[in-house]
Amino acid sequence: MTPGASETLMVSVSGVRGIVGKDLTPEFVAHQAAAFGALVRDGGGSAVVLARDARTSGPMFTDAARSGLQSVGCTVIDCGCIPTPTAQLAVEHHHAGGGIILTASHNPIEWNALKFVGADGLFLDQATAARLQALAAGTVPRASWDGLGSQRTDTEAVERHLSLLLALPVVDVPAIRARGFRVALDCVRGAGGTAMPQLFERLGCTVTGINLETDGRFPRPPEPIPEHLGPLGELVRASGADVGMAVDPDVDRLALVDETGRAIGEDYTLAFAVEAVLRRQRGPVVVNLSTSLVVDDAAAAHGATVARAPVGEANVARAMRAAGAVVGGEGNGGVMLPALHLGRDAPLAAALVLDLLATDRRPLSERVTARPQYAIVKAKAPRGADLAALYTALESRFADATRDRQDGLRLSWPDRWLHVRPSGTEPIVRLIAEAPTAEAAEGLVAACRATLA
Numbered sequence: 001m002t003p004g005a006s007e008t009l010m011v012s013v014s015g016v017r018g019i020v021g022k023d024l025t026p027e028f029v030a031h032q033a034a035a036f037g038a039l040v041r042d043g044g045g046s047a048v049v050l051a052r053d054a055r056t057s058g059p060m061f062t063d064a065a066r067s068g069l070q071s072v073g074c075t076v077i078d079c080g081c082i083p084t085p086t087a088q089l090a091v092e093h094h095h096a097g098g099g100i101i102l103t104a105s106h107n108p109i110e111w112n113a114l115k116f117v118g119a120d121g122l123f124l125d126q127a128t129a130a131r132l133q134a135l136a137a138g139t140v141p142r143a144s145w146d147g148l149g150s151q152r153t154d155t156e157a158v159e160r161h162l163s164l165l166l167a168l169p170v171v172d173v174p175a176i177r178a179r180g181f182r183v184a185l186d187c188v189r190g191a192g193g194t195a196m197p198q199l200f201e202r203l204g205c206t207v208t209g210i211n212l213e214t215d216g217r218f219p220r221p222p223e224p225i226p227e228h229l230g231p232l233g234e235l236v237r238a239s240g241a242d243v244g245m246a247v248d249p250d251v252d253r254l255a256l257v258d259e260t261g262r263a264i265g266e267d268y269t270l271a272f273a274v275e276a277v278l279r280r281q282r283g284p285v286v287v288n289l290s291t292s293l294v295v296d297d298a299a300a301a302h303g304a305t306v307a308r309a310p311v312g313e314a315n316v317a318r319a320m321r322a323a324g325a326v327v328g329g330e331g332n333g334g335v336m337l338p339a340l341h342l343g344r345d346a347p348l349a350a351a352l353v354l355d356l357l358a359t360d361r362r363p364l365s366e367r368v369t370a371r372p373q374y375a376i377v378k379a380k381a382p383r384g385a386d387l388a389a390l391y392t393a394l395e396s397r398f399a400d401a402t403r404d405r406q407d408g409l410r411l412s413w414p415d416r417w418l419h420v421r422p423s424g425t426e427p428i429v430r431l432i433a434e435a436p437t438a439e440a441a442e443g444l445v446a447a448c449r450a451t452l453a
């Protein structure tokens, strides 16, 4: 059971993912869970929250993970099928030593994964994730008959999550309820069906939904990017909804469709959430290095500055904590509010977007066209041996740019940027550029390719 033994088994700081039945087996999951339990016990903890998304392999892997955890003496608190942010909050609520979430997030239907949460409700940092995999590479000491862990279930996690978020000072529940919004919803048959309809009901919305079943049989590619949201757009038009909302299978990302049925791109989710928060509470904003300038514009409109962190929820969460940020997240629709917790949270994002719409009656489409427009181009190129030399060459090629080397190289100007970073999973570099026009963004990528050649 050595991690990395197969081409599709991927071990990273965010967890271990693989293809169900090929490299992700109950034996492997039980072993990883036992190693995580040993890590929790080493840290003086005992209880571990266990949760899953809606994938068909979830119940089977829950049984395996529970066995692994009990075998090292951990108490298992099984929350069942719930959103990832709900599970992170459950770890904090129970003062657990950690959490395991069985979810492959937006990955295709054949994948599943273990994601590991620390006692603080954040995903593990790099050093702790490495310690965990070192433990998993060895023999995990098991408890004997009188030292096995117990188990119990928690069916209140979603209810607690929604209550906490609706009590936030930045969410004006009476104002939202007074508007009686019509919301079209697509949960892609993931875990969203356990929480999103309930959230909208408490916010006085009329919901028309598709794919609210929680059976994990995704009817389309599960990432909530515009090209996958055609059916939601049709639903918005057919139902006359004020807004369409789509979540990914584990409900940490939210994407929006405007009232005309057009998917506006995930970066606007964070831009609107930032605006909703900054109207009521000033403070720093932290986003990742590949997040669109639409978020900077939203922050600037309220006199706030934006700091950037390496890509990945754990990195952004820790940078937000260090900066004392009031709001932040990732441009892929992942909104984080430290007043609630440091995890990407789609129910939170949905409430913030409705809060913004409740107090300013402009429709979503107008809010988008009223802002500066940008085009983002994402490309990839073969990865050479010497990344440092590439970065230096790019820095001299674009000598007038501001440089950031926290995560690959990001070169920026007031209205455009270029981010070059090695892929964690393929022998390539990713090239991402944003500029006021697609032509200008393509130009940045082309100049970057010329430097690579």
Ligand code: MG
Pocket: 105, 106, 248, 249, 250, 251, 252, 253
């Ligand atoms: Mg996700």
